[in-house]
Amino acid sequence: MPIFSLPRLYAIADSSLLRDEASFFHFVEELVGGGTTLLQYRNKSGSPRQVLDRAREIKRRVDRSVRLVMNDRADLCLAAGFDGVHVGQEDLSADGVRRVIGVERWLGVSTHNAEQVKIADATSADYIAIGPVFATSSKVNPDPVVGLEGVRAARALTQKPLVAIGGITRENCRSVIEAGADSVAVISGLLREPNKTVRDFLAILG
Numbered sequence: 001m002p003i004f005s006l007p008r009l010y011a012i013a014d015s016s017l018l019r020d021e022a023s024f025f026h027f028v029e030e031l032v033g034g035g036t037t038l039l040q041y042r043n044k045s046g047s048p049r050q051v052l053d054r055a056r057e058i059k060r061r062v063d064r065s066v067r068l069v070m071n072d073r074a075d076l077c078l079a080a081g082f083d084g085v086h087v088g089q090e091d092l093s094a095d096g097v098r099r100v101i102g103v104e105r106w107l108g109v110s111t112h113n114a115e116q117v118k119i120a121d122a123t124s125a126d127y128i129a130i131g132p133v134f135a136t137s138s139k140v141n142p143d144p145v146v147g148l149e150g151v152r153a154a155r156a157l158t159q160k161p162l163v164a165i166g167g168i169t170r171e172n173c174r175s176v177i178e179a180g181a182d183s184v185a186v187i188s189g190l191l192r193e194p195n196k197t198v199r200d201f202l203a204i205l206g
C-alpha cells in the first residue's frame with residue numbers, strides 16, 4: 001500500500017451537477033487553479049464509455065501533480081490512467097478493487113457507521129470516508145447523518161487517514177477536522193466560485 005497523507009481538501013467533481021461538458025471541464029480547471037491537489041471524478045449516470053471519455057479529458061487537462069480518483073469503477077480508473085478508486089458499500093469490495101488496481105494506486109472506501117468503519121479498517125483500503133457528517137442533497141438516498149460525533153467515533157476506530165463527507169462548507173470544515181478527520185470531501189460547497197472557494201477552504205484548513 002502506498003504511504004501517503006491526504007491533503008486537507010478532497011474536491012469532488014460530480015458531472016450531474018454541471019450544465020454541460022464545457023461547464024464541467026471549466027469547473028474542474030477552476031478547482032485545480034484554486035489549488036486542489038486531490039480530485040475525485042463522480043458520475044453516477046453516464047455510460048461507461050462516457051465516464052471514460054470524460055475521465056481521459058480530465059486527465060489531459062489537469063497537471064500530473066493532481067491526484068485523480070475515479071468513483072466506483074476500478075476498470076475505468078485503469079483505463080483512464082487515474083491514481084486511485086473510491087468505492088461505496090454497494091460497489092466492489094475494497095480487497096476486490098485492490099486486486100484490480102494493484103498496490104500503488106490509492107483506494108478509499110465510504111462508510112456510514114462504526115461497524116462499516118471497523119470492516120473497512122481491516123481491508124487494504126488506504127483511507128476511509130465517513131458520512132454524511134451533515135445533511136446533504138448531493139447524494140441520492142443518503143445514510144443517516146453521523147454528525148461530528150460520528151467523525152469522533154470513526155477516528156477512534158481507525159488509524160487510516162479519515163475523510164469526512166456530507167454537507168461540509170467553509171463555515172463548518174474546521175469543526176470536522178477538529179473532530180478527527182484528516183481531510184474534508186466536498187461537492188456542493190465548491191460549486192459557486194470554485195477557484196475562490198478552494199482557496200478559502202485551503203486557507204481555513206491550513
Ligand code: 3NM
Nearest residue numbers: 131132136138166167186187188
Ligand atoms: N457520499 P456535499 S455524502 C457523495 O455519506 C457523498 O458517504 C456521502 O456532497 C456519504 O458536499 C455525499 O454536496 C455527498 O454534501 C456529499
